[in-house]
Amino acid sequence: MIELRPIFSTLRRHKTTAWLLVLEIALTCAIVCNAVFLIGQRLQRMDLPSGVAEHELVQIQLGRIGKSTEAMAQSQTDLAALRLIPGVKQVAVINQLPFSDGGASNSGIRLSPQQQQDTLEATTYYGEGALSTLGVRLLEGRDFQHGEYADFGTIIADLHNGDLKNLPSTIIVTQALAQRLWPGQEALGQTIYVGKGLPFRVIGVVADLGRPNDLNQGPEYSTVWPIRMTVADGSSYVIRTAPQDRATVLQSAVAKLKQLDPNRVVLVKRTYDDARHEFFANDRAMAGILVGVIAALLTVTALGIVGLASFWVGQRRRTIGVRRALGATRGDILRYFQAENFLLASFGIAFGMVLAYGINLFLMVHYELPRLPGIYFPVGAAVLWVIGQLAVLGPAMRAANVPPVVATRSA
Amino acid sequence: MFGYYMDLALRSLKRHKVLTTLMVLSLALGIGACITTTTVLRLLSGDPLPQKSSQLFYAQVDPNAKEGYIAGQTEPPSTMTYVDAMFLLHAHRAKRQAAVALTSGKIAPQRANERPFYSDGVQTTADFFGLFGAPFEYGSGWTAADDEGGSQVIVIASFLNQKLFGGANSVGKTIRMNDHDFRIVGVLKPWSPQPRFYALDLGGHDYGGDGDAMFLPLKTAMDLKMGPQDIECYDSVTDVNNLAAAPCMWLGVWVELPDQAAVADYRTFLANYARQQVAQGRFSRDETALLDLMGWLRDQQVVPDDVRLQAGLAYGFLLICVLNTVGLLLAKCLRRSREIGVRRALGATRGAIFGQFMVEAGIVGLVGGLLGLGFAELGLFGIRHQPAEYASLAHLDLSMFVFTFVVALVASLIAGLLPAWRACAVAPAPQLKAS
Numbered sequence: 111m112i113e114l115r116p117i118f119s120t121l122r123r124h125k126t127t128a129w130l131l132v133l134e135i136a137l138t139c140a141i142v143c144n145a146v147f148l149i150g151q152r153l154q155r156m157d158l159p160s161g162v163a164e165h166e167l168v169q170i171q172l173g174r175i176g177k178s179t180e181a182m183a184q185s186q187t188d189l190a191a192l193r194l195i196p197g198v199k200q201v202a203v204i205n206q207l208p209f210s211d212g213g214a215s216n217s218g219i220r221l222s223p224q225q226q227q228d229t230l231e232a233t234t235y236y237g238e239g240a241l242s243t244l245g246v247r248l249l250e251g252r253d254f255q256h257g258e259y260a261d262f263g264t265i266i267a268d269l270h271n272g273d274l275k276n277l278p279s280t281i282i283v284t285q286a287l288a289q290r291l292w293p294g295q296e297a298l299g300q301t302i303y304v305g306k307g308l309p310f311r312v313i314g315v316v317a318d319l320g321r322p323n324d325l326n327q328g329p330e331y332s333t334v335w336p337i338r339m340t341v342a343d344g345s346s347y348v349i350r351t352a353p354q355d356r357a358t359v360l361q362s363a364v365a366k367l368k369q370l371d372p373n374r375v376v377l378v379k380r381t382y383d384d385a386r387h388e389f390f391a392n393d394r395a396m397a398g399i400l401v402g403v404i405a406a407l408l409t410v411t412a413l414g415i416v417g418l419a420s421f422w423v424g425q426r427r428r429t430i431g432v433r434r435a436l437g438a439t440r441g442d443i444l445r446y447f448q449a450e451n452f453l454l455a456s457f458g459i460a461f462g463m464v465l466a467y468g469i470n471l472f473l474m475v476h477y478e479l480p481r482l483p484g485i486y487f488p489v490g491a492a493v494l495w496v497i498g499q500l501a502v503l504g505p506a507m508r509a510a511n512v513p514p515v516v517a518t519r520s521a
Numbered sequence: 522m523f524g525y526y527m528d529l530a531l532r533s534l535k536r537h538k539v540l541t542t543l544m545v546l547s548l549a550l551g552i553g554a555c556i557t558t559t560t561v562l563r564l565l566s567g568d569p570l571p572q573k574s575s576q577l578f579y580a581q582v583d584p585n586a587k588e589g590y591i592a593g594q595t596e597p598p599s600t601m602t603y604v605d606a607m608f609l610l611h612a613h614r615a616k617r618q619a620a621v622a623l624t625s626g627k628i629a630p631q632r633a634n635e636r637p638f639y640s641d642g643v644q645t646t647a648d649f650f651g652l653f654g655a656p657f658e659y660g661s662g663w664t665a666a667d668d669e670g671g672s673q674v675i676v677i678a679s680f681l682n683q684k685l686f687g688g689a690n691s692v693g694k695t696i697r698m699n700d701h702d703f704r705i706v707g708v709l710k711p712w713s714p715q716p717r718f719y720a721l722d723l724g725g726h727d728y729g730g731d732g733d734a735m736f737l738p739l740k741t742a743m744d745l746k747m748g749p750q751d752i753e754c755y756d757s758v759t760d761v762n763n764l765a766a767a768p769c770m771w772l773g774v775w776v777e778l779p780d781q782a783a784v785a786d787y788r789t790f791l792a793n794y795a796r797q798q799v800a801q802g803r804f805s806r807d808e809t810a811l812l813d814l815m816g817w818l819r820d821q822q823v824v825p826d827d828v829r830l831q832a833g834l835a836y837g838f839l840l841i842c843v844l845n846t847v848g849l850l851l852a853k854c855l856r857r858s859r860e861i862g863v864r865r866a867l868g869a870t871r872g873a874i875f876g877q878f879m880v881e882a883g884i885v886g887l888v889g890g891l892l893g894l895g896f897a898e899l900g901l902f903g904i905r906h907q908p909a910e911y912a913s914l915a916h917l918d919l920s921m922f923v924f925t926f927v928v929a930l931v932a933s934l935i936a937g938l939l940p941a942w943r944a945c946a947v948a949p950a951p952q953l954k955a956s
Binding site: 130411 | 540543546547550551554627636637638639826827829830831834835837838840841842844845847848849851852853855856907908909939943
């Protein structure tokens, strides 16, 4: 067992340097805890399930020109041509994809027609055959039937004329949205209301389907509607194929579309994997920067500990010599310096925890971050203890090697 | 005397090479991180039109329904309906005024073997160019008569002129956009304010790029059904094809107000308009806003949270590096108590000892700053390869170069204060006795 009293009395003689070290460890601990937490947040975001067959999808978006009546015929011709390309399993015209750049359509959702304000803002997926092409897993109920779909252009015209009888009346929601809207209840058969009380009955529930952006509104609050889109509405051709065929299918699909109408401009052509990678690029970069900062911080702090410990060892050579002459073993000296460092690190960590909590509170207010989970405290403490012990090892070994004969020499 | 201190400091730094390297390196890392993030922060919070920004104002009114309105807390939406924008424009209460929306169009190539391409454009009104001081290479903007008549005229950016006409004077020539002919009336010099303040919240990107490729009259764009990038409707029944009457907001309105009195007058004018609209039953909220350009940028939070967070992190890092340097300098100076004792005994004053140690700290700071500059360049190189819109704009300028050394010197002198004070407090007698 190591006697702590001599350590305390020595440290009291080096108050300033000891405090500096404690302060440095405290600040490092506080920043590292929060930085690791931020990294965790980013990784969690990047890991969100999209619910689609990610490695099997490619997307082609064309510039929108022309009237939508021609566009519907054009889209059908395009679809028929695309289906003939070898390797193409399924094709659909879909308005958006989960976690990808390029607009999103959303709609306010209400639970009763009298409600004054929207319960939440859900994203809205349109496109005939969207679910099966994307590979979204249906948990309950059924997918839309062919006869249920209405054309987007017709719906807009009907809404304008106030003619509501031909509007679709069914909808499919994600499990996450169902649980948010009707917690603990069966979602199938429930009705949601949009705008001035237009009702839609839930006929299916899907497992996962992420929204395109605005993830802080609920990353999986998504709805699917029986609405048929054309490329002129800003929608894309989404093709499902085998993962290894994606590049060739994308190439031949673009060539086919240009051949059908050489005047069209291809705005976007990419695999879904690329789209998702690009969408989370900022998060990846931020996580990388944070890792770099943590590494630099821990290095600087470790070097600071090495510097101060070396200084202390140099200053106490005579005391060490006397202790050795009086019978202390090398191990005793080594452990003495290790215990000293452990003590300082503990003080630093204790302050650091309070500081980490404070920084987290500040971040919660200004950056809408959640509370720092308790697990980060012991982990942060352990990391700093280990770093402290590793840093002090060198100087402590040098101290242990001081020969007892030093005691007999004058300083 | 200073020269002597320099000499002493250099000798001492050379004697403890490892310790000196540690100090310089840690200070340099901290400074590098700070300069990198401060450069980005400054870039993002910079003034896109330094000569004029204080005279440019962004007007807002609120046509939204009563529900969800909390008096004094609800801010008006960022864009306007066509009706409101046209009223403000035609009132001519400001020196200049313009309504802005973003659009894009398919431009047909001039040569036969090239493919058509899409370009970003601005639909706006005649005052736009004078209002924002956009410089012309050839020709000029269009007139108010062109606005009213919906003339098919266009002003193109320098890079588009380069691409289509090889940079020659193309005024009077015709380009084909979205299958309509437009007569070029003006060609801009390279003009790309950062951020693209006039189009915040109208859709599209805020930073980077060469600016918008083409500018055309608002009415012309509406007649040709070139929809704006971003529309927000506050009533559910919509006819997207009749934007002039639709209950939809999609225009940003900018006005130029040369002095305080004009600003106060315009505020009253705007408030009166909103009250009058409420009285007529068209509005249910009488909230208005008139922010100046920089205020509008702050309101739109053009500086991303991530960048602020990174800057905070970097300054925390520098604080730790300074603490580290204090510790190491202190250790070094306490080790030299004997040397200090001898110098004091030989007649050096406390002030002289203090000065000597501060010079030593200053040298560490300057070397740290120089190395920090290297780290900052490295950091900015990293930023330029980030996926952010502003990435390509991150460069070190002269003021940041100077700022680096100021930060380095201040940081190191603060770090040197405590050790220097402790050094000059050393009593000479015991130190001499011990040896």
